[in-house]
Amino acid sequence: MTRAVSAADLAPTTYAWQVRTTGLKVRVGRGRMAVDGLDLTLGTGVHGLLGPNGAGKTTLIRALATVLRPAAGSLELLGETVGGVADHRALRRRIGYLPQEFGYYKRFRVREFVEYMAWLKEVPKAKIPEAVQRAVERVGLADRADERMKALSGGMIRRAGIAQAIVNDPDVLLLDEPTVGLDPAQRLRLRELLQELGLDSCVVVSTHLVEDVAAACTDVVLFAEGRLVFQGTPEQLAAAGGPEHVGDSPLERGYSALLAGPGRNGGAW
Amino acid sequence: MSEQHASMRLIDAYARGDTGIPTDETWALEAHLEACGACRERLSAAVAAQGPAVTDLLDTVWSALEPQLAATEPAPRRRHRPVWLRAWLTPVMVPWLAMVASVTLLALLLDLGGPRFGEVSPVLLLSPVLPVLGVAASWSRGLDPAYELTASAPRAGLRLVLRRTASVLAVTVPVLLAAGWATGVMVAQWLLPCLAFTSATLALGGLIGVTRAAIALVAVWAAVIAAPALAAGRTGSALEADGLPVWALILALGTGVVIARRSAYTVLGDQR
Structure with missing residues (x-):
């Protein structure tokens, strides 16, 4: 008899937060700490990771994707401590990741590519066709699924990237700049998809567009120079700004208010 | 699989759509039906005997659907590269493997064509580095566009590296075998250096990244073996029968290091 629900699905959750970091430091290149002493807890929901360029957003996401190992501090994902010599095979099966520079094989068809990623993510062989079809449908690429990747537009490539990230039904979904290259209508669709995914998993979306956060996120994480500046709801972010701060919307004013706080000397930009 | 089956009475009632069946019995029956052919x-x-209403309903649905189903075209046959191949090769590796094969062919032609290199056999001279190039292409951040995605996947790690290395060898070794047979070079004379260089690439690759390891090893090979051999016009002792134990030792050492450091291959992401 085949089980519809596996034992792993029924096992009680033994962690309070999908993502928990304490004093996390991640090194980039030779000596620079791109994430420098970060304390952060993320639970179920859509978390918008905001920050200026070079704040360390991509490095943090790569560390959460277990591509980079923490240099110091601790990083717990789904209750498992990341680091050391462990290969995190079981943990990686439950993570979906869209890198900022999304690389793909140009000659692969969309379905083939997502199938290949499902294989790499150790989705059970019998479930791959179904999972791939569902992922492709969710990002609205079902009618283009048999085209080669090189024939797609930038926005479609990005959506194919999102499809490969969600193909294994991840518990932690990490999307680095998913809205780049999407037109306004697609951006709206992506926000809906994010809200849907955020109902039962932890979605981390890095972006530099404040309006993405307002529309799709339940939680904002403001991040600058490798440290946490603010964590709260979009409403709290908006409340932080006053009329004297730079910005066109309450959220933007809150953003610039928090980043212009004491001890922070921004460049000319 | 449970040995017990539902009673005919219950099944008949269920087929009739009898509302008198207790809910828990319905659940149990449906759960059982899912598993029991x-x-x-x-x-x-x-259903055919007891529920004419159900049969009628089904017939109506089918008669409404059938014209629509007949009108839809069957999905076009998709031509796909074989699925199993993707588990062994990345598309990036294909041109490299083609290059390895053509370089071997070129070396063979040089070898058969004339005694321009003195006693040196180009096939023998090239054999150690040919798989190194393929291995580098198979696990390289610079060459493989999907490297970041691969590095974050659960399947990343020594096993995937070994799979890809095996496919490189599966192409290289037969080509060299044919070339070696044509030129009359002893099999062990090129096979051992070839495998030794492959294992050394992987071992060193665990430390400094496979691409860098491949470049370093090719440089070493050019300086220590190829250049002196070409300058002297004869194959150095490294590639003669005397050198074989040394190559075997390198192969064993390389394999040992790879096994000992197998976890290093899951964190290749931070190596450029």
């Missing part, structure tokens, strides 16, 4: 068969017989 024999009871499903009995149910379909019962």
Whole structure:
């Protein structure tokens, strides 16, 4: 008899937060700490990771994707401590990741590519066709699924990237700049998809567009120079700004208010 | 699989749509039907006998659907590269492997064409580095566009590296075998250096990244073996029978290091 629900699905959750970091430091290149002493807890929901360029957003996401190992501090994902010599095979099966520079094989068809990623993510062989079809449908690429990747537009490539990230039904979904290259209508669709995914998993979306956060996120994480500046709801972010701060919307004013706080000397930009 | 089956009375009632069945019995029956082919068969017989309304409904649905189904075209046959191949090769590796094969062919032609290199056999001289190039292409951040995605996947790690290395060897070794047979070079004379260089690439690759390891090893090979051999016009002792134990030792050492440091291959992401 085949089980519809596996034992792993029924096992009680033994962690309070999908993502928990304490004093996390991640090194980039030779000596620079791109994430420098970060304390952060993320639970179920859509978390918008905001920050200026070079704040360390991509490095943090790569560390959460277990591509980079923490240099110091601790990083717990789904209750498992990341680091050391462990290969995190079981943990990686439950993570979906869209890198900022999304690389793909140009000659692969969309379905083939997502199938290949499902294989790499150790989705059970019998479930791959179904999972791939569902992922492709969710990002609205079902009618283009048999085209080669090189024939797609930038926005479609990005959506194919999102499809490969969600193909294994991840518990932690990490999307680095998913809205780049999407037109306004697609951006709206992506926000809906994010809200849907955020109902039962932890979605981390890095972006530099404040309006993405307002529309799709339940939680904002403001991040600058490798440290946490603010964590709260979009409403709290908006409340932080006053009329004297730079910005066109309450959220933007809150953003610039928090980043212009004491001890922070921004460049000319 | 449970040995017990639903009673015919229950199945008949279920087929009739009898509302008198207790809810828990319905649940139990439905759960059982999902798993039990024999009871499903009995149910379909019962539906035909007991539930003319259900049969009528089904017939109506089918007669409405059939014209639509006939009108839709069957999905076009998709031509796919074989699925199993993707588990062994990345598309990036294909041109490299083609290059390895053509370089071997070129070396063979040089070898057969004339004694321009003195006694040096180009096939023998090239054999150690040919798989190194393929291995580098198979696990390189610079060459493989999907490297970041691969590095974050659960399947990343020594096993995937070994799979790809095996496919490189599966192409390289037969080509070299043919070339070696044509030029009359002893099999062990090129096979051992070839495998030794491959294992050394992987071992060193665990430390400094496979691409860098491949570049370093090719440089070493050019400086220590190829250049002196070409300058002297004869194959150095490294590639003669005397050198074989040394190559075997390198192969064993390389394999040992790879096994000992197997976890290093899951964190290749931070190596450029």
